[in-house]
Amino acid sequence: MSRFINEQDYFHGKSECTGVLLVNLGTPDAPDAPSLRRYLKEFLSDPRVVEIPRIIWNVILYGIILNTRPAKSAAKYRSVWTENGSPLMHISLQQQKALQKAMDTRFNGPVKIELAMRYGNPSIASGLLKLKEAGARRLLILPLYPQYCAATNATSFDKVFDELKRWRWVPELRLVNHYHDHPGYIEALASSVLEHWEQHPRGQQLIMSFHGIPKRNLMLGDPYHCECYKTARLLAEALNLKAHEWRVTFQSRFGKAEWLQPYTDKTLQALPAEGIKNVDIICPGFAADCLETLEEIQQENREYFQHAGGENYHYIPALNANSKHIHALADIIQQHTQGWAETSAHWSEAAQQQSAERTLQYASARGAKK
Ligand SMILES: C=CC1=C(C)c2cc3[nH]c(cc4nc(cc5[nH]c(cc1n2)c(C)c5CCC(=O)O)C(CCC(=O)O)=C4C)c(C)c3C=C
Numbered sequence: 001m002s003r004f005i006n007e008q009d010y011f012h013g014k015s016e017c018t019g020v021l022l023v024n025l026g027t028p029d030a031p032d033a034p035s036l037r038r039y040l041k042e043f044l045s046d047p048r049v050v051e052i053p054r055i056i057w058n059v060i061l062y063g064i065i066l067n068t069r070p071a072k073s074a075a076k077y078r079s080v081w082t083e084n085g086s087p088l089m090h091i092s093l094q095q096q097k098a099l100q101k102a103m104d105t106r107f108n109g110p111v112k113i114e115l116a117m118r119y120g121n122p123s124i125a126s127g128l129l130k131l132k133e134a135g136a137r138r139l140l141i142l143p144l145y146p147q148y149c150a151a152t153n154a155t156s157f158d159k160v161f162d163e164l165k166r167w168r169w170v171p172e173l174r175l176v177n178h179y180h181d182h183p184g185y186i187e188a189l190a191s192s193v194l195e196h197w198e199q200h201p202r203g204q205q206l207i208m209s210f211h212g213i214p215k216r217n218l219m220l221g222d223p224y225h226c227e228c229y230k231t232a233r234l235l236a237e238a239l240n241l242k243a244h245e246w247r248v249t250f251q252s253r254f255g256k257a258e259w260l261q262p263y264t265d266k267t268l269q270a271l272p273a274e275g276i277k278n279v280d281i282i283c284p285g286f287a288a289d290c291l292e293t294l295e296e297i298q299q300e301n302r303e304y305f306q307h308a309g310g311e312n313y314h315y316i317p318a319l320n321a322n323s324k325h326i327h328a329l330a331d332i333i334q335q336h337t338q339g340w341a342e343t344s345a346h347w348s349e350a351a352q353q354q355s356a357e358r359t360l361q362y363a364s365a366r367g368a369k370k
């Protein structure tokens with residue numbers, strides 16, 4: 001039996017394309033304890049996610065976590081589940097569709113967009129296989145995490161490499177490492193805050209809450225913390241905020257070790273006593289709304305804040321499939337596929353002009369705000 005998958009006879013003149021694999025974290029198949037157990041087992045067994053010696057971790061994982069957490073997490077998932085299923089999955093599919101449409105109008109050559117999840121379904125293996133079948137000879141991997149973190153981006157790349165070991169004819173491969181300071185991404189965030197302020201009274205502070213990671217990972221050289229702060233600073237600049245009008249916090253702490261501080265929940269519990277009773281909160285590190293934004297930020301932390309005496313608490317949704325976000329992601333794809341036939345030689349004149357115009361707009365918007 002061949003160690004390679006889906007082998008096809010080679011023939012000259014077969015049509016080729018550029019393939020783009022969007023990768024997000026993954027979500028359980030259903031909001032019930034057995035599905036959560038399966039999902040958490042795969043997720044929390046990843047040594048990129050939990051970096052403690054396996055012999056110790058396996059005792060904790062199999063002895064405690066997988067016996068207690070699935071039921072508790074399932075109840076949280078039920079509170080955000082919709083008729084379309086998991087928000088993360090539904091929104092990711094909308095992003096894939098919108099990006100495919102953007103690619104079809106931008107480029108003359110074929111660019112195929114597929115969606116994969118690092119854990120659960122659709123798997124990275126199935127996404128790559130679809131791209132292989134579509135004739136992708138050039139592959140761009142785009143993890144939908146703006147800030148690089150080994151626990152998210154690197155593990156997505158690991159999985160892609162593992163899978164490509166099973167291809168006889170390995171395609172050209174490029175990876176998007178991060179896009180935490182991409183002008184289109186910052187512009188999309190700023191626009192979504194400004195739109196929110198047009199519709200709701202503005203809070204005293206804009207809280208920018210990012211998913212946490214263990215503090216130890218920062219000390220070991222993970223650039224995530226630094227990239228979160230850069231995104232936050234650029235967003236604050238784009239909104240012309242003064243230092244006392246914004247802050248960064250870190251959410252979703254897991255386990256007993258110290259994680260990146262300040263913690264979102266503790267901060268929101270303390271702010272009312274400091275006279276800050278009206279806040280807007282945004283989660284710039286989440287490309288799509290999910291359990292961590294809809295349950296933890298929109299529901300749980302609102303209660304903490306109001307219980308501590310806070311009055312107005314507004315969650316500003318993730319960028320999801322909004323058109324500025326899709327344009328920014330399309331620009332990122334365009335920039336990372338320079339020199340590849342489908343996106344360069346055949347790059348339509350209109351697309352080139354639009355991209356140049358957007359670059360000028362970002363520059364002049366930033367100039368005007370300084
Ligand atoms: C165990 C440690 C964890 C690390 C490190 C971690 C990093 C990390 N996670 C995201 C994004 C998401 N995490 C989500 C859920 C989630 N995260 C952890 C744990 C760690 N995350 C758990 C156990 C869970 C599952 C839910 C629970 O039981 O609490 C999600 C939501 C998925 C969904 O289905 O909606 C996202 C997205 C980032 C960006 C990150 C590091 C930067």
Ligand SMILES: [Fe+2]
Pocket residue numbers: 211252
């Ligand atoms: Fe997480």
Ligand SMILES: [Fe+2]
Pocket residue numbers: 252291292296
């Ligand atoms: Fe959480």
